[in-house]
Amino acid sequence: xxxxxxxxxxxxDYLGFLVNAGYTEVVIPxxxxxxxxxxxxxxxxxxxxxxxxxxxxxPLSNGRKNIVFGEGSPDATLMFIGEGPGADEDREGRPFxxxxxxxxxxxxxxxxxxxxxVYIANVVKCRPPSNRDPEPNEIGMCFPFLKAQINSISPExxxxxxxxxxxxLLGRKVSLTKIxxxxxxxxxxxxxxxxxxxxxxxxxxxxxxxxxxWEDLKKVMSLLGLPFDGRGESR
Ligand code: SF4
Numbered sequence: 234x235x236x237x238x239x240x241x242x243x244x245x246d247y248l249g250f251l252v253n254a255g256y257t258e259v260v261i262p263x264x265x266x267x268x269x270x271x272x273x274x275x276x277x278x279x280x281x282x283x284x285x286x287x288x289x290x291x292p293l294s295n296g297r298k299n300i301v302f303g304e305g306s307p308d309a310t311l312m313f314i315g316e317g318p319g320a321d322e323d324r325e326g327r328p329f330x331x332x333x334x335x336x337x338x339x340x341x342x343x344x345x346x347x348x349x350x351v352y353i354a355n356v357v358k359c360r361p362p363s364n365r366d367p368e369p370n371e372i373g374m375c376f377p378f379l380k381a382q383i384n385s386i387s388p389e390x391x392x393x394x395x396x397x398x399x400x401x402l403l404g405r406k407v408s409l410t411k412i413x414x415x416x417x418x419x420x421x422x423x424x425x426x427x428x429x430x431x432x433x434x435x436x437x438x439x440x441x442x443x444x445x446x447w448e449d450l451k452k453v454m455s456l457l458g459l460p461f462d463g464r465g466e467s468r
Pocket of ligand 1: 293
């Protein structure tokens, strides 16, 4: 190949031109295949939401203000799954928007990601009264919808936040302190159990728990091939 026709040099010239022109980022459009995948996952998620409807399948419907379906990228490689909505989430109809949600956002950012890159959902979609644990029958009624969301998103890895979420995903009771930090596989998807952000907030200012959660997230980053540059150590 002659150097005049070298596409790498052409690209370098073009990028140099953009930098000189004041551009600070280049948006690479999605391929046709990626666009199709995104729209098919989005359509599937919309269909699941329609199927859920104004759900009254379990007693948690009695006290809720809003169903908290979940949100994020329909083709996320990483999903975070928590236990259930709290008061803030119930009011807004969105997952992880209170103090625990702000900590989760910082955890996601520490991994080098934005909240919009991942998908966030809960095991039950309606707030348990007084923030009690959801009952097995409530989880049993709601879980098929979460399973359908997981199937349509098809993430490369799931982070289970807290004992209830991890136990529901693995289908058994768990002691989080015993199993955190190790990948478990369900239907071929690796699941990393770690602490729920609410638990981490309750444990402040003891940093041991956050440090352990960060170790868990670093393993997830490694699995996803995300670069680790020492960020997150001080969070
Ligand atoms: S928690 Fe799930 S199953 Fe129960 S009412 Fe809400 S959406 Fe329906």
